[in-house]
Amino acid sequence: MNSVQRANRDLMRGINRSLILNIIKTHEPISRADIAHLTGLSPATVTSITGLLIEEDLIFEKATGDSSGGRPPILLALNPQGGFVIGIKLMETSAVAALTDLYATVIEKTTVELPNKELDSVIERLVFLVENLMRNNKIPRKKLFGVGIGLAGVIDSVNGVLRKSPFFGWKDVPLGDLLLKNLKVPIFLDNDVNTLTLGEKWLDSKVHAENYIVVTVGRGIGMGIVINGQIYRGKGGGAGEFGHFVIDPEGPLCNCGKHGCLESYLGDQALLERARSEVNPAINSMDDLIQFANNEDKSALRIFHWAGRLLGREVANLINLFNPELIIVSGEGVHMGEPFFSAMQKAIKENAVPELKTDTEIRIKKWGDDVWARGAASLVISELFKSPIQKEV
Template sequence: MTFNYLNLVGNAELIKQLNYAMIYRLIVQQAPVSRIQLAEISQLAPASITKITRQLLKSNLIKEVDAQQSTGGRPAVSIQAKFDYYQTIAVQLSRSRVTIELYDLGAKNLVTEIYPLTTFTQQLAEEYLIALIEQFIEQNSKKIKHLVAISVVLPGLVDSVRGIIRYTPHIPVKAWPLAEALHHKFNISIFIGNDIQSLALAESYFGSTQDVDDSILIRVHRGVGSGIIINQQLLTNHNQTVGEVGHIQVDALGERCHCGNFGCLENRVINKAIEHRAKQMIEQGYPTKLSLGNCNIANICKYANQGDELAIKLVKDAGENLGRAVAMMVNIFNPQSIVLAGELTKSPEILLHAVNSALNAQSLEELRKNLTIHCSSLNDRSAIGAFALVQQALFNGSLLMTLLEDKES
């Protein structure tokens, strides 16, 4: 049998990356924490902890703080993450606008800028985005000390491993290698991802699902998308399409969807569908404070909260249909938490009651015993999902090792 030294070296490098990532994540999540505590929690040798923390200190990723209370002998020095040395740019590319935000490594939003987005070709969109990022960097040069990554999220089918956009609803693309283009221009780490999947990851890192292993985020806007977190990891497959819930059939006698099916969830709960139904019912004479000129989703939620019967019915109907899809996902994935996002959550009490009603009727009791359902604590129109991809790269060690290598070179 031939001994493969390349495999041995590769495995050693992977183990090193995973160990560094584990210690960094423990410091972020457990701080302040001592080296002794890190050794106990991680089961790594004290010498390994000393080596890892020395490198993290040298790279300005962590810092030593006041000594912890000691029970005798030499006091243990505490360690915590150092967030303000590095910065990242996070971008959300939606159908109508580009949101660019500056973050430190602690997910602190330092700057937000919003720019309009009109219909573009792939090439024009790429040139426009690069120009906006260049302008953003120039305008915020005093706050950008050490820029280490740019992350972009957008709706559609995104190959996040290769950094290629396969499909997005607002720009005609053909295997758009956006990550390559951005890396060529800015020469730093680039991350590309789906906006809803990234938002689920952000909820797990910074939002209401930090304390659970398994969660699902469902966002309702122009479409319906979801992100699934299993064992604190974003669930993906070879095609990055896990969690397509918008075309679950919730009404067999419903209207035909553009996908060819009948009664899809998307046709019942997206903003446009609810607004269209509101206009139909107003024209039929339903008593309401809403009018044909003001029945947008924001006003529908506003009047529902004020007790308007038609508005309540619209939110309730959407919630019940959403609950049918939630029940299917609970039966399949058995998550600990379901998080809802989008404008419809501006009427949380009515929405959640309706979702729970449908869920209780159509899911297994054992699977929903300890399940919580709530509305997102994050701003789903910000670029926090894009920053979550950076956090993920720090926690899995890929970006972390890049920063360590840069300091050594």
């Protein structure tokens, strides 16, 4: 066999391996015969590849299925404890990390404060976080499949380079390589909204859509785009700057330096400033404002209605642009609740092209603390299931 034939054989084996892993993930528990049937691979190939996957501890023989007469088939399932990953959400002043199994079920979650924004000290804290989680849970390095990191900014996820970080003021920092040198495990880096978007596919069995969008509302306004099952990142990793859609060029100054971006109206700080002047000057946090709205304060409700309408109008523009199957609205801002969402839904109906709006399901995602870190963990898990061809893209 020459080197080209060998490379082709290895590539085919890699493709078949990922095909089988994905079939098991979707249909588990499943027999070898059914895997062969669904993939179109020969029973011998299925037996050989599943044998290797069992050896690697990634799948196991779970149970015996029903049979019509003969010997009942043995069923295969994923082994969630066959490997572990760590997901980190890196924020301005702290980092949250979660050690998870291969279903992204959290085993331990921990937070560290960042003493400052110096690169060396942030790296040192991240290394401490990862090593602590491994030590506490007795995870050997070879069982840690990787560390996924989600953070705000423009990120070249292919090369693990943080091109621009609004929080740290860093530019073109090879964060992936720097962490790899310290931790000696694969490091995956992506924009935090992309990790969340990917997480929806991997963590939520209800998300089967191949074309969907995640919009996050909170401190900033973010967006992740999945087209044909893959995250769309654009040329340099910067796609999805939904928060910087210019609503009014004469509007308030935005963090990005422009005026009147969506975020300069809908980000937490903008809403709080407005609430202090229109509701109560003592309002300090979104929780305070939500409390006023829950107590039927008319001015607080008016702000939520207005904000919901504004977001709805722009989400309608996304529907007109992408014709997605599903839009998930997520982020800390979902706590604004019904007054915000009813106004948003109404504005979507009023502004989306009639023929398109019925194609799109709008889903409001319940928000929890570990969502970001689990999303970052799914960045690593999704690599495990990728075919070698997808990895090269």
